[in-house]
Amino acid sequence: MIDEQGKLWGRINVIDLAALVLLLLVAVGFFGLRGVQNSTAQTTQNKPVFLEFQMLVRGLSIADPEQLLKAGDRPRIIIRNQPAGQVLLAQVKVLPNTLPVGLPNGKINYVPDINSPYSRDILMTLRAEAQMTDDGAVVGGTKLKVATPIELETARYDIKGSVIGIHQVTAK
Incomplete structure (x- = not known):
């Protein structure tokens, strides 16, 4: 052979x-x-629901977040690197940029961080139409859960963060 x-x-x-x-x-x-x-989540209920979810962005280098990120904007959302339509940017909250400093009496005092004036942590509240499945919420054909990496994109910005909270709301 x-x-x-x-x-x-x-x-x-x-x-x-x-x-x-x-x-x-x-x-x-x-x-x-x-x-x-099949990467698209299968829905068991055809009736759409409205979700409100919070996105936390840590250490975003941005000069003027109040001018760039405005409530009422409708950025495109990308969930787990999959485009999932548009969402409503309902609220933007710039978190204080502080450092913890230990005091001699054992307490902790928070002081402004002057070493990185352009690094910001931002908490955004987003609203979107979704489908509910046995396994959770589906936005634009992609599952959305706490700790899911998401990205918001417009002509002016491309911001990456993660979901820290999700809840269903009754109206848009």
Whole structure:
């Protein structure tokens, strides 16, 4: 079957055959199983609900957040690197940039951080239409849960943060 030159039936090199079989298996796996996975969350309820969720952005380098981020804006949202439509930016709160300083009496005092005047932590409240599933909320075909990485994008900014709270609201 395999001769002294390592050829199968005197014609095919065994190493070449193994590489060809491996290449075919990779191609079948890549193209054949590609349609099996479905990244879009399946909803069990067709009635849309309205969600309000908070996004925390830590250490955003920005000169004037009050001018750039305004309540009422409708940025595009990207959830887990998947575009998921638009959301309403309901509220923007710039958190104080402070440092904890220990006092001799054991208490902690918070003082302004003068070393990084342009680094801001921002808490944003967002509203979106969603579908509810047995596994949670789905916004734009993508599951949304606490600690999910999300991104807001407009022509003026592209901000990354994570979800820290979600709750259902009755009206837009």
